Amino acid sequence: MDNFGFIHEKLDIKILILFVLRRLPGTVDPETLLELCQCDGGIGYFDYSDCLSELVDTGHIEQVEDGYRITDKGARNADAVESSLPYSVRVKATRLIAPVEERLRREAMILARHETGDYGCTVELGMSDGKGEVAHLRLLCAGEEQAKQIEKRFRKNAEGYYQKIMELLSS
DSSP: OOOOOOOOOOOHHHHHHHHHHHHHHSSHHHHHHHHHHHTSSSSSSHHHHHHHHHHTTTTSSSETTEEEEEHHHHHHHHHHGGGSSSSHHHHHHHHHHHHHHHHHHHHHTTEEEEEEOOOOOOEEEEEEEESSEEEEEEEESSSSSHHHHHHHHHHHHHHHHHHHHHHHHEE
């Protein structure tokens, strides 16, 4: 089967992977990274997988529990070579990255976790604006299931809950 697209060589695939990761603010899950790197029709899954593995082995990318992130070494090297990617591939990748980047930025600014201790289950909620903490709240819950529900709702609409709390406390 013919590969359509501009990216065919392993080096180009590696550069594309670094290009994508360099623009994301943190860790990205494997499925999303694959989607973003398949912006060019010439990349096969097995070539992509080999290149990703090699980048981890050489220390350009770090594999963590919930995905992949670029290292300082990877960012430096990407900066030096990413202009060698075809312009159309860079534009398409940048367009696909934008919504993922925004989602990851928002997730990084929201804290929602729970823990079970001697006094029961507590949920910790927080928000930052990228410069500092805006809100931080710790609540005792009836149980772990309730804590998980609170976390889920807070992650989904943290800004709305912040507004409501400010309205309640200001009026």
